[in-house]
Amino acid sequence: EAGVVQSPRYKIIEKKQPVAFWCNPISGHNTLYWYLQNLGQGPELLIRYENEEAVDDSQLPKDRFSAERLKGVDSTLKIQPAELGDSAVYLCASSDGGASTDTQYFGPGTRLTVL
């Protein structure tokens, strides 16, 4: 079974430029998550989707960050414009349910460097 796929794996951009990350979850998984992982810290949730609906986006900085999951499968996270402090690893995860006991499966992440 294929795991969670993310691209690109690495991205380097100048500040104020836009950037987008793509995620394809495990087939059949209805719940998709985007996390932010700063260096030396644990991941923090940005947004959670149930199918195509964003059910928790309370931690997403909506002035510059946006996300979509139009057909309830793959998802895109966008930053516009990027700031120096956005340098981090962006992780996507999926699960086949929204229960607290469900295992979340993580992709390898996209490492963003903003210069």
Next chain:
Amino acid sequence: GDSVTQMEGPVTLSEEAFLTINCTYTATGYPSLFWYVQYPGEGLQLLLKATKADDKGSNKGFEATYRKETTSFHLEKGSVQVSDSAVYFCALIGYSSASKIIFGSGTRLSIRP
């Protein structure tokens, strides 16, 4: 709010040594508890989990017991290998957090041959 505190690293051990990585949590009710591992260059992988008090999660020789009385979920392994070198994250999903995982800051483990 809910939180997880785990021992700071890095932790360096010799091969075949006994491992303990401490983890304590703060949460209302009965959260689900997890240990995730991140090998170099790879994504986070679930190592083990426990969903109710006194449950023991185990996988690949690692164990952790859900202790409600001490709000702890310490990770242990009797004999570590070089291949266990990785970053280990303790995490919880609270009763009221609707599948939002709260992670600790991670503990980097290095095993010497």
